[in-house]
Amino acid sequence: MTTSNLLFDIALTHLYGRARQTIISILGVALGVGFFIAMAAMMVGFQRFFTQKIIDVSPHIVMEDEYRERPRQPVSWFFGHEGTVISLQGVKPKEEIRGIKNAEKIVDVLRQTPGMNISPTLEGQIFYRYGSTDVSSTLKGIEPKSEKKITKIEEDIVSGNLDDLLTHSYGVILGSGLADDLNAEVGDTLTGISVAGIIKKMKVVGIFHTGITELDKSVSYSLLKDVQVLQNRSNVVNSIRFSLADPNKAEEIAKQIEEKYKYKTVSWQEANEGILSVFVIQDTVRYATTGAILLVACFGIFNIISTVINEKARDIAILKSMGFTESDIQKIFVFQGILIGVVGMVIGWWLGYMLSIAMGSIRIKMEAIITTEHLYIVYDIMHYVYGGIACMVAATVAAWLPARKAALMRPVDIIRGAAG
Amino acid sequence: MSGSGRPLLEVKNLTRVLPLEVPVTLVKDVSLSIDPGQFISITGPSGSGKSSLLYLLGLLDRPTEGEIIIDGLETSKLSGRKLSSIRLGRLGFVFQFHFLLAEFTILDNVMIPMRKLGKWPENEQEGRAVSLLKDLGLGDHLHKVPSQLSGGQRQRVAIARAVSNEPLVILADEPTGNLDTKNSKIVHDIFRDLVDKKKTTVVMVTHDLDLASKTDRRIHLVDGKIASGN
Ligand SMILES: Nc1ncnc2c1ncn2[C@@H]1O[C@H](COP(=O)(O)OP(=O)(O)OP(=O)(O)O)[C@@H](O)[C@H]1O
Ligand SMILES: [Mg+2]
Numbered sequence: 267m268t269t270s271n272l273l274f275d276i277a278l279t280h281l282y283g284r285a286r287q288t289i290i291s292i293l294g295v296a297l298g299v300g301f302f303i304a305m306a307a308m309m310v311g312f313q314r315f316f317t318q319k320i321i322d323v324s325p326h327i328v329m330e331d332e333y334r335e336r337p338r339q340p341v342s343w344f345f346g347h348e349g350t351v352i353s354l355q356g357v358k359p360k361e362e363i364r365g366i367k368n369a370e371k372i373v374d375v376l377r378q379t380p381g382m383n384i385s386p387t388l389e390g391q392i393f394y395r396y397g398s399t400d401v402s403s404t405l406k407g408i409e410p411k412s413e414k415k416i417t418k419i420e421e422d423i424v425s426g427n428l429d430d431l432l433t434h435s436y437g438v439i440l441g442s443g444l445a446d447d448l449n450a451e452v453g454d455t456l457t458g459i460s461v462a463g464i465i466k467k468m469k470v471v472g473i474f475h476t477g478i479t480e481l482d483k484s485v486s487y488s489l490l491k492d493v494q495v496l497q498n499r500s501n502v503v504n505s506i507r508f509s510l511a512d513p514n515k516a517e518e519i520a521k522q523i524e525e526k527y528k529y530k531t532v533s534w535q536e537a538n539e540g541i542l543s544v545f546v547i548q549d550t551v552r553y554a555t556t557g558a559i560l561l562v563a564c565f566g567i568f569n570i571i572s573t574v575i576n577e578k579a580r581d582i583a584i585l586k587s588m589g590f591t592e593s594d595i596q597k598i599f600v601f602q603g604i605l606i607g608v609v610g611m612v613i614g615w616w617l618g619y620m621l622s623i624a625m626g627s628i629r630i631k632m633e634a635i636i637t638t639e640h641l642y643i644v645y646d647i648m649h650y651v652y653g654g655i656a657c658m659v660a661a662t663v664a665a666w667l668p669a670r671k672a673a674l675m676r677p678v679d680i681i682r683g684a685a686g
Numbered sequence: 687m688s689g690s691g692r693p694l695l696e697v698k699n700l701t702r703v704l705p706l707e708v709p710v711t712l713v714k715d716v717s718l719s720i721d722p723g724q725f726i727s728i729t730g731p732s733g734s735g736k737s738s739l740l741y742l743l744g745l746l747d748r749p750t751e752g753e754i755i756i757d758g759l760e761t762s763k764l765s766g767r768k769l770s771s772i773r774l775g776r777l778g779f780v781f782q783f784h785f786l787l788a789e790f791t792i793l794d795n796v797m798i799p800m801r802k803l804g805k806w807p808e809n810e811q812e813g814r815a816v817s818l819l820k821d822l823g824l825g826d827h828l829h830k831v832p833s834q835l836s837g838g839q840r841q842r843v844a845i846a847r848a849v850s851n852e853p854l855v856i857l858a859d860e861p862t863g864n865l866d867t868k869n870s871k872i873v874h875d876i877f878r879d880l881v882d883k884k885k886t887t888v889v890m891v892t893h894d895l896d897l898a899s900k901t902d903r904r905i906h907l908v909d910g911k912i913a914s915g916n
Pocket of ligand 1: 704710711712730731732733734735736737738739
């Protein structure tokens with residue numbers, strides 16, 4: 267105990283003697299930790315918001331009316347795979363009536379699964395005409411009762427009501443961006459022209475706003491049976507959507523369903539693979555940037571401790587000849603690294619917290635992938651823990667290397683050289 | 687403790703060769719026996735191996751061959767940690783340069799070995815350091831830092847530090863090498879006092895033949911070997 271105090275006293279005098287360099291090292295560490303926390307607060311905040319939105323607004327699993335591999339043409343059964351010497355040109359694909367066969371049966375069977383909600387949908391392109399404006403949209407035919415269990419679309423409705431679809435024939439709910447483009451409001455009547463060529467007067471009964479720009483600009487909802495009429499495909503559905511009690515199981519369950527019914531069945535993770543892999547890149551960049559800052563901070567610590575050791579070679583020599591052990595000497599300098607690390611870490615925590623608050627209070631209007639008026643900030647204790655651990659490991663290693671060198675210094679070599 | 691006939695420090699066939707490309711022999715086949723309570727000087731021409739022998743006796747360097755027995759303990763096979771603890775409790779060093787810690791006060795410098803050893807309770811350490819410094823005429827300078835003292839005063843602080851744990855042996859390498867005649871005499875008298883009053887053994891390397899002549903025993907080295915004094 268007394269020895270530790272003594273070693274600590276000696277360590278402190280060395281840092282006092284280089285106060286400016288010490289402060290710069292501490293700030294370097296603080297910057298690394300603070301930056302890590304602030305970046306994490308912002309990026310993870312965005313990612314969580316985005317992922318939550320995906321889980322909320324879109325189904326966890328979608329069964330589509332297609333197969334993963336296109337059925338091969340008869341000629342390839344004889345002559346091997348496409349891309350070989352013989353290929354038949356100009357074969358028209360057989361006009362299959364697309365749609366999921368036996369949809370009703372599939373829905374009935376899968377509805378037995380506990381925790382699973384199912385909604386059959388028919389989706390198709392439609393043009394809306396209002397005044398002199400034409401806008402195309404993906405019109406989704408839904409059943410409000412089951413839709414409510416699948417997505418949180420109901421929460422996103424900013425005016426009107428999902429159930430109003432049931433009380434109006436050819437009612438429609440528009441995305442906010444779509445409504446803006448059409449300049450239409452709840453109560454207005456649009457003209458809908460389907461790709462099947464069927465034209466209906468459609469009444470706007472609601473407007474939704476998810477915050478995901480792409481969705482808000484292109485999607486609209488009507489009753490399933492109305493859409494079946496518009497698309498001239500009675501009793502057909504082209505997708506079945508599922509929601510799960512645990513969204514994290516989506517990948518696994520999608521695979522099971524696909525194996526059983528053969529239709530391409532896509533989990534939300536697969537559907538959003540692109541964006542989720544962007545998150546991975548984002549995280550990598552974040553860790554790399556923070557790592558680089560911490561590395562520079564490490565050099566600062568390494569540098570100051572190496573300098574102190576060179577400057578204090580005579581002190582080290584006399585302490586060793588007095589009877590201080592190698593590990594005593596090593597402790598003196600590792601203490602210094604730890605001290606810089608701890609102070610830097612605490613300041614870094616504070617800095618990261620302040621930056622998070624500052625970023626959270628900035629008002630910005632953004633209309634990119636998502637539409638928002640502020641940044642999504644998460645306050646996660648683990649960011650502080652990880653930042654702290656990384657900082658302490660880095661500081662200790664940066665100090666340990668020169669400290670080891672000091673510990674192994676032979677006092678005789680220095681005493682010989684210090685006759686004057 | 688030591689006493690009753692057994693030598694305090696015994697050296698048998700001590701050789702130290704630096705394993706360089708052309709090996710350099712620093713100390714060659716030295717055998718010595720030093721009794722407690724003696725004031726011993728080591729003299730010899732420059733380069734004769736005086737410092738090298740002193741470093742070996744002080745366990746700061748390890749011999750190539752031979753044994754060093756301190757207070758009955760054979761040291762050549764001991765770990766570095768064990769050698770450190772022997773140095774801490776039983777040996778004290780004074781060099782030509784004072785090697786005081788520049789940021790610590792005189793008092794704190796003298797207390798360092800005591801704090802490290804912990805033989806005296808913490809509340810007694812400061813009092814002991816103060817009385818040591820007062821004895822050496824430094825009572826007015828306790829809270830000054832080394833740069834505020836003269837060369838002779840600094841060397842006296844270094845001596846106070848070396849004796850603070852009441853070592854059995856003080857090993858001094860040209861302790862008066864940087865001092866004028868007056869200060870040299872003061873240092874010499876301090877050592878004399880330690881030997882006479884505290885029964886400490888002092889081994890002092892010196893070029894000053896006048897001072898050497900006043901010690902109890904003179905060992906003369908030439909080319910790493912003892913030429914006379916054994
Ligand atoms: N690291 C080394 N490399 C080569 N030669 C060395 C080394 N260290 C010491 N020597 C040589 O060993 C010999 C003994 O050196 P040492 O310092 O013990 O002499 P000394 O008697 O103390 O001399 P001085 O009176 O000048 O202090 C000298 O010739 C010296 O040059
Ligand atoms: Mg010498």
